[in-house]
Amino acid sequence: MDPKIQFGKQIKEAREKLNLTQADVAKKAKMTVNYYAMIERGEVNPSFEKIKSLAQVLKLKITIS
Numbered sequence: 001m002d003p004k005i006q007f008g009k010q011i012k013e014a015r016e017k018l019n020l021t022q023a024d025v026a027k028k029a030k031m032t033v034n035y036y037a038m039i040e041r042g043e044v045n046p047s048f049e050k051i052k053s054l055a056q057v058l059k060l061k062i063t064i065s
Helices: 003-017 022-028 033-040 048-058
Strands: none
Touching (some): 003 048, 022 048
C-alpha cells in the first residue's frame, strides 16, 4: 500500500477515535481543512512539521521505519 494512503487511514482512525471532525484537527494543527482532507485521502505528501503537528493533535507517536 502507498505510504501516503496508509498514513491517511491511520490519522483518520485516530481522529475518529477522538471524536474530532476534520475541521477540529485542521484548526488545532494550523492547516486548512482542505489540506487536512487531502492528507487523509493520501493525495499529498505532508512535510515532517505537518506530520509532527498532526501527531500532537491526534495523540500519536511517530515512528520511522
